[in-house]
Amino acid sequence: MVGPTNTDIPFTQSEWNSKISKIYNYWLSIHPKSNELPRRQDFDPMDIVDLLPLVWMLDIHNDPLRYKFRLLGTALTPILGKEPTGQWLDEAFPDALNSGAYDDYHYVVRTQKALYRKGTPQYIVPEYKTIERLLMPLVDRDNNCQIILGLSVYT
Structure with a gap:
């Protein structure tokens, strides 16, 4: 197992891959109000067409907590060695x-x-030494996390 992600590291966007920064800024822009998180219907893939090959989504299922692939970008399928959508x-x-x-x-x-x-x-993923990834919550109408929106860049 690789160690856990340090959630306290104060990364600034200037240190991020430009694609990570772009999807993060898009995610911020689709918040319905400053104190609300975006929902799936706020997310329009056509707004980030150039990023879609690196985008993936996990549906959240509770009791017990499990994750199901809603989609996996086409550039990620060969890296992970399979197409796990569904x-x-x-x-x-x-x-x-x-x-x-x-x-x-x-x-x-x-x-x-x-x-x-x-x-x-x-x-x-033996061919890749580094991953740069951003995970973002999309919520339902009750403000529960319904989907994890992710973007991954492997180098």
Whole structure:
């Protein structure tokens, strides 16, 4: 297992990959009000067409808490070695349960905060040494985290 993501690191956008920064600024722009998080219907993929190959979404299911791939960008499929859309995360990638990534997903659901990470990939992708990733919550009408919107850049 790769270590957990440090949620206290004060990364600034100037240190981020430009694609990470772009989706974060887009996510901020679709907040309905300053004190509300965006919902799925606030997100329009046509607004970020150039980023879609790196975008992925996980649906949140409760009791028990599980994640299901809503979509995986086409540039990520060859990196991860499969197309998991429609599959449960723990079935598509059994090692994810013991990875820091799974804890990161829980963090986003629990805190409803975006989470940035740059470091060693938490899934096994031997050709890549670094992942830069942003996870952002999308909520339902009751303000519960319904979807994790992610963008990942592997180098």
